[in-house]
Amino acid sequence: MSETSGFALSSSLGLTLVALFGVAWIIFGWYLGRANKTHEDFALAGRNVGFALAAATAMATWVTSNTTLVAPQLTYQFGVWGMVGYSFAALGLILFAPLAARIKRLMPHGYTSGDFVRLRYGRFAWFVFIIISVVYAFGWLVSLGMAGGILLEALSGLDYHIGMTSILVICVGYTLFGGLRAVIATDFIQALIIIIGVVLIAWFLIDTVSLESIHHEVQANHPQLLDLLFPAAIMFLFNNVFFGLGEIFHSNVWWSRALAFKGPVAFKAFLLGGLLWLPIPIVTGFIALAAPQLGIFPPSADMVGPMVAAEVLGKIGAVVVFIVVFSALASSLDSLLAATSDLITRDIYHKTINPEAGDRHLMRFNRYSILGLGIVTWLFCLPKIATLGALLNFAGAFVASTIFPIVLGLYQRRLGGRFAAAAMALGTISGLIGYFVIGFYVAALLSCIVSATLCGLGLLLSRQRFDWQTLNEAEERN
Amino acid sequence: MPKNYGFIIHIALLFFITLLARPASAQDVTDATTYQLTLSSELSREGYFVVTLDQLPQKGLRIQQSSDVDFAVIDSEFAWFGDFEKMTLTGFSDGDYYFRIKPDGRLQSNVATIQVAHYPGWQAYSLFFIGLGLFVLLVTLIISLHLRSLKHQEEA
Numbered sequence: 001m002s003e004t005s006g007f008a009l010s011s012s013l014g015l016t017l018v019a020l021f022g023v024a025w026i027i028f029g030w031y032l033g034r035a036n037k038t039h040e041d042f043a044l045a046g047r048n049v050g051f052a053l054a055a056a057t058a059m060a061t062w063v064t065s066n067t068t069l070v071a072p073q074l075t076y077q078f079g080v081w082g083m084v085g086y087s088f089a090a091l092g093l094i095l096f097a098p099l100a101a102r103i104k105r106l107m108p109h110g111y112t113s114g115d116f117v118r119l120r121y122g123r124f125a126w127f128v129f130i131i132i133s134v135v136y137a138f139g140w141l142v143s144l145g146m147a148g149g150i151l152l153e154a155l156s157g158l159d160y161h162i163g164m165t166s167i168l169v170i171c172v173g174y175t176l177f178g179g180l181r182a183v184i185a186t187d188f189i190q191a192l193i194i195i196i197g198v199v200l201i202a203w204f205l206i207d208t209v210s211l212e213s214i215h216h217e218v219q220a221n222h223p224q225l226l227d228l229l230f231p232a233a234i235m236f237l238f239n240n241v242f243f244g245l246g247e248i249f250h251s252n253v254w255w256s257r258a259l260a261f262k263g264p265v266a267f268k269a270f271l272l273g274g275l276l277w278l279p280i281p282i283v284t285g286f287i288a289l290a291a292p293q294l295g296i297f298p299p300s301a302d303m304v305g306p307m308v309a310a311e312v313l314g315k316i317g318a319v320v321v322f323i324v325v326f327s328a329l330a331s332s333l334d335s336l337l338a339a340t341s342d343l344i345t346r347d348i349y350h351k352t353i354n355p356e357a358g359d360r361h362l363m364r365f366n367r368y369s370i371l372g373l374g375i376v377t378w379l380f381c382l383p384k385i386a387t388l389g390a391l392l393n394f395a396g397a398f399v400a401s402t403i404f405p406i407v408l409g410l411y412q413r414r415l416g417g418r419f420a421a422a423a424m425a426l427g428t429i430s431g432l433i434g435y436f437v438i439g440f441y442v443a444a445l446l447s448c449i450v451s452a453t454l455c456g457l458g459l460l461l462s463r464q465r466f467d468w469q470t471l472n473e474a475e476e477r478n
Numbered sequence: 479m480p481k482n483y484g485f486i487i488h489i490a491l492l493f494f495i496t497l498l499a500r501p502a503s504a505q506d507v508t509d510a511t512t513y514q515l516t517l518s519s520e521l522s523r524e525g526y527f528v529v530t531l532d533q534l535p536q537k538g539l540r541i542q543q544s545s546d547v548d549f550a551v552i553d554s555e556f557a558w559f560g561d562f563e564k565m566t567l568t569g570f571s572d573g574d575y576y577f578r579i580k581p582d583g584r585l586q587s588n589v590a591t592i593q594v595a596h597y598p599g600w601q602a603y604s605l606f607f608i609g610l611g612l613f614v615l616l617v618t619l620i621i622s623l624h625l626r627s628l629k630h631q632e633e634a
């Protein structure tokens with residue numbers, strides 16, 4: 001597509017940027033991967049990640065298609081509440097800080113969130129949890145792959161499949177070589193790029209398009225976006241909070257980080273990561289409000305962020321947008337690939353299929369899992385099945401059901417496996433009913449309400465007293 | 479590294495095949511054109527919806543919006559952006575809205591209509607306050623349980 005057709009970048013420049021990034025990240029991943037000698041090195045970076053890297057990876061991993069593409073999308077759809085509501089997802093990182101410290105203390109030799117659920121609640125609850133984790137992981141992986149395609153399409157007009165395929169090939173490449181060590185190191189660089197880039201974009205936007213003109217246009221022709229009593233937006237607000245909490249509390253992406261951070265670093269790292277993340281969706285969301293004033297009405301709401309930034313900032317701005325969003329996507333995609341492959345290797349393969357597998361065998365299987373996940377994700381991404389926001393919030397029905405079972409499981413001896421499994425299963429079903437009957441903006445909320453009620457019932461009716469040592473002893477046997 | 483190089487080569491080839499895909503380009507025709515305009519649904523509960531053309535847009539194409547089926551008063555006009563066949567409009571209050579392509583002798587379209595009816599306030603506020611209550615409960619639970627576990631740890 002030529003530049004005269006309305007796109008900020010030419011297709012050749014878009015492809016060049018992708019190629020340059022891809023080669024740089026893969027070489028970096030290979031360089032870092034040379035230090036991996038054992039499966040523990042590969043999966044948990046030797047459990048020795050310091051504070052700076054820990055805070056950076058917490059923040060960068062959480063800056064993803066959610067913040068760079070979906071925050072503008074939801075602002076475009078839900079107005080001011082979409083923007084503010086999205087920033088509340090920082091609460092997920094902040095509230096995970098105490099849980100991370102507790103996880104590190106209870107399971108110093110643990111590997112995955114699946115390990116915890118199996119040891120704490122038993123096989124049936126573990127089975128329900130693994131289904132939820134796999135659905136969520138694929139939902140997020142597919143949304144990230146799609147976001148890569150949408151980004152390139154919005155900026156350069158290149159076919160969606162090119163961007164989608166490129167980001168998957170690049171992230172699978174360097175995660176395959178470097179494991180979690182490469183993921184965390186690239187996250188550190190990506191975090192710096194994201195912070196500087198977002199500040200630059202906000203600065204140029206406010207300098208170029210005045211707040212008054214944006215306000216005037218939105219108020220005149222799109223008044224609902226400024227309405228603080230916008231019904232769907234009000235329903236969405238706490239749904240997004242519980243979706244974010246569910247994502248972080250259950251996902252092995254965050255558990256593997258809590259276990260990889262050294263000593264008491266986890267609490268401070270997640271707290272700082274959350275505080276650094278808080279303003280980012282406000283900035284990325286705000287630029288969507290400028291779209292009507294600039295005459296930008298995107299074909300799909302999730303394309304509005306990069307389109308506005310590229311329109312206002314021109315070619316240089318489009319390059320900045322590309323680098324920021326591509327970094328954000330890569331920092332999440334690599335983390336998810338690494339964490340999900342750990343879950344498959346450790347929880348499914350090692351614990352149920354081949355308990356005798358040695359360290360080198362597990363390391364090799366882990367790499368096969370990364371490759372396999374990349375291929376399956378690519379196949380799911382081929383048909384562009386939904387908008388990013390709708391796809392992500394479908395997963396919200398699943399993950400929000402895990403919040404109370406995880407929190408109570410970490411601190412309360414009384415909640416038993418049957419109630420935890422029922423809470424996760426019935427919570428998910430209720431969330432899905434809400435998703436299809438009302439809309440994507442109530443799925444996580446309904447799921448969490450039902451799950452919390454069943455957990456409360458479990459605490460009242462259960463007489464068991466779980467022995468915390470079970471978590472540690474079972475790990476030592478392996 | 480996995481040793482199945484043949485498999486990897488097949489994946490690489492699939493990647494290169496995707497590079498053959500060509501982006502769409504805008505039509506630049508001078509003949510009279512009639513577009514078929516469709517909306518993503520007949521009812522929107524959130525005030526946003528997608529307008530779709532049945533063919534690629536011509537340059538300078540504009541969409542007119544009115545609350546009157548005869549378009550006696552044009553409330554807004556939206557310039558079609560880029561070469562896409564879809565356009566997402568947002569921020570509409572309750573009401574009936576009619577859309578058509580701005581006729582200029584060369585271009586015309588059907589009239590598409592949508593009703594915007596936001597969710598009732600009681601439903602939104604009920605879910606908001608239930609969510610708020612649950613959130614306060616969760617935060618209180620995490621803080622109190624964490625402080626209690628730290629206290630036990632110190633005692634041990």
